[in-house]
Amino acid sequence: MYRIGVDLGGTKTEGVLVDEEFQVIEKKRVPTNQTNGYESILNTIQDLVNDLKKNNEKTSIGVCTPGALSKESGLIKNSNTQCLIGKDLKNDLEKILDQEISIENDANCFALAEARLGAAKNNDTVFGVIMGTGVGGGLVISGKIHTGRTNIAGEWGHHCIRPNGNECYCGRKGCVETYISGPALEKKWNELTNQNTSVSDIVKNSQEDAYKTWKNEFLENFGLSLANVIDILDPDAIVLGGGLSNIPFLYDEGKNLVYENVFSDTVDTPILQNQLGDSAGVFGACIL
Numbered sequence: 001m002y003r004i005g006v007d008l009g010g011t012k013t014e015g016v017l018v019d020e021e022f023q024v025i026e027k028k029r030v031p032t033n034q035t036n037g038y039e040s041i042l043n044t045i046q047d048l049v050n051d052l053k054k055n056n057e058k059t060s061i062g063v064c065t066p067g068a069l070s071k072e073s074g075l076i077k078n079s080n081t082q083c084l085i086g087k088d089l090k091n092d093l094e095k096i097l098d099q100e101i102s103i104e105n106d107a108n109c110f111a112l113a114e115a116r117l118g119a120a121k122n123n124d125t126v127f128g129v130i131m132g133t134g135v136g137g138g139l140v141i142s143g144k145i146h147t148g149r150t151n152i153a154g155e156w157g158h159h160c161i162r163p164n165g166n167e168c169y170c171g172r173k174g175c176v177e178t179y180i181s182g183p184a185l186e187k188k189w190n191e192l193t194n195q196n197t198s199v200s201d202i203v204k205n206s207q208e209d210a211y212k213t214w215k216n217e218f219l220e221n222f223g224l225s226l227a228n229v230i231d232i233l234d235p236d237a238i239v240l241g242g243g244l245s246n247i248p249f250l251y252d253e254g255k256n257l258v259y260e261n262v263f264s265d266t267v268d269t270p271i272l273q274n275q276l277g278d279s280a281g282v283f284g285a286c287i288l
């Protein structure tokens with residue numbers, strides 16, 4: 001049986017058709033038309049799936065979506081693709097595609113893809129980390145996503161590392177996301193230098209005095225946040241994804257700071273760079 005995976009992103013929607021071995025037969029990418037609302041997103045996915053299906057009548061379909069899925073209602077919440085909020089995407093797609101589908105959020109799809117096909121292949125318990133505009137994550141145990149009782153397993157971005165620390169949009173203070181997300185790191189750089197610089201450019205400025213302060217604080221917060229995760233889960237591997245996962249120092253100095261903060265004298269958890277890059281979403285969707 002063939003599988004179709006669809007990754008619904010804020011600006012592009014990607015679809016892939018794979019065989020049983022997850023070998024790619026066809027891949028397609030189209031723009032996500034958000035301006036015309038929810039209906040046009042449904043139509044985009046329908047067209048993409050039909051296009052990939054062609055003569056393969058029997059295919060499973062998985063969809064990777066931004067935002068969280070409410071365990072109770074199945075409705076999408078906290079999505080940066082605004083028109084999806086409050087929608088029953090799974091049900092609506094099943095109606096127009098006339099078959100059952102699987103659906104999961106992007107962090108869980110990322111973790112699943114990297115655990116089964118990517119950097120953390122052959123590891124049993126895998127924590128997939130997203131560090132970009134926001135900070136999120138997903139947990140995979142024995143090849144399956146562990147969603148938890150209320151679907152929040154892996155969402156480490158809003159655990160508190162600094163009581164009375166930075167204010168977070170979630171209404172609380174000191175959340176991980178307010179220290180190690182892209183916007184948080186850029187804000188910190190602005191406080192230090194008065195410059196508006198992207199993280200990818202900040203790390204090129206390694207000669208500036210402010211850089212040392214910025215980097216030390218980043219590493220300290222990164223270390224503390226992930227050490228808490230290891231203390232609770234003790235995963236076999238951690239895989240980093242999202243825009244900030246390209247920063248090389250996270251894998252040596254960052255890793256050391258994580259180890260320093262873990263309550264164990266024998267910690268050796270691999271902290272790995274993702275292998276599937278932007279394709280983790282579609283592959284995760286295929287596996288669902």
Ligand SMILES: [Zn+2]
Pocket residue numbers: 157158168169170171172175177
């Ligand atoms: Zn928060």
